[in-house]
Amino acid sequence: MIGYLIYIAAHFFTQLSASSAPIPKATAPTVDSLAKYIYLSFDDGPLPGTGNCITICEQQQVAATFFEVAFHQSRNSFGRNLYKKISSNNRLFDIANHSYSHAFYGDYINYYHQPDAALQDFLKADTLLQLKNKLSRLPGNNAWNTANIKRASGLVRPLVNKLDSVGLNVIGWDMEWRFNKSGKPIDAPQKIAALADSLLLMNKTKTKNHLVILMHDHEFRASADSAKLATMIALLKRNPHYQFRKLTSYPGLK
Ligand SMILES: [Zn+2]
Known part of the structure; x- marks a missing residue:
């Protein structure tokens, strides 16, 4: 229901801004x-699709953060090579912690009921x-724990507290580009870009004027789908006030 309301609101503001917003200038001032x-x-990642995400972000010269699963990184040379490729471009990219096993390979309830084992996994x-x-x-949970933002359900709070005790921030997201059962992106890039616009416009983000978008490497493994990622980024770049950042510069980190 909430998602539907956001979609309606996004559609409304897209229509509104299409008719009334001034056309953005081509270049942004130094201090904006x-x-x-x-x-x-x-x-x-690293998974099939990671390489496309790297290539597109480099082509578009936009920063990104890769929350990697260490099991995927360490199990074979495919994962290690993609990891090295991301690491070699630390101007644009950061790698961050998405656990070793991704919640015991998807066993979320057991994982969060064993916070000590889950901490060791991280x-x-x-x-x-x-x-x-x-x-x-x-894994699989939109929890936040920074100096400024506290949001954790009862299920995950014991683990969030343990991650806090070792100095780790927990970063969730403001919106997600979801994928279907075949692992393909559900919405069109235009709809995702319009949702991003509307969340920023309506101050519906965790931190005002800062928007975190969640995607998954594997949903862009097919070239037709990776082209959608390029389109979505290009649409956002048309707004001269939008600046792409790595999450290490998100406000209020511990
Ligand atoms: Zn995940």
């Missing part, structure tokens, strides 16, 4: 008091991924 910050985040990933930042994201 109207700046809005977009954080692209890709979860669950610490194992921290070592394998050789992480230089304090960003983590829970």
Whole structure:
């Protein structure tokens, strides 16, 4: 129901801005008091699709954060090579902690009911991924824990508290580009870009003027679907006030 209301609101504001908003100028000023910050985040890699996400972000010169699953990174040379490729471009990219096993390979209830084991799962990933930042994201759960934002359900709160005790921020998302049962992106890039516009316009983000978008590497593994990612980013770039950032520069991190 809430998702439907957001969609209706997004559609309304898209129509409104199409008719009344001034046409943006081609270049942004050096200091932009109207700046809005977009954080692209890709979860669950390295997987088929990760390479396309890297290529498109590099072509478009936009920053992104990859929340990696250390099991996917460490199990074979395919994962290790993609990891190296992301690591080699730290101007645009950061790698962050999305656990070792992705909740015991998808057993969410057991995982969150065993917070000590789950913490060890994150610490194992921290070592394998050789992480230089304090960003983590829970598998399958939109929890937040930074200096400024506290949001955790009863199920995940014990783990969030343990991650807090070792200094890790937990970063969720403001919107998701969801995928279907075949792992393909459900919505058109135009709809995703319009939703991003509307959330920023209506201050529906966790932090005002800062928008975190969740995507998954694997949904862009087919070239036709990766083209949708390129289209969505190009649509957002048409707004001269939008600036793409890595999540390490998100406000209010511990
Ligand atoms: Zn995930």
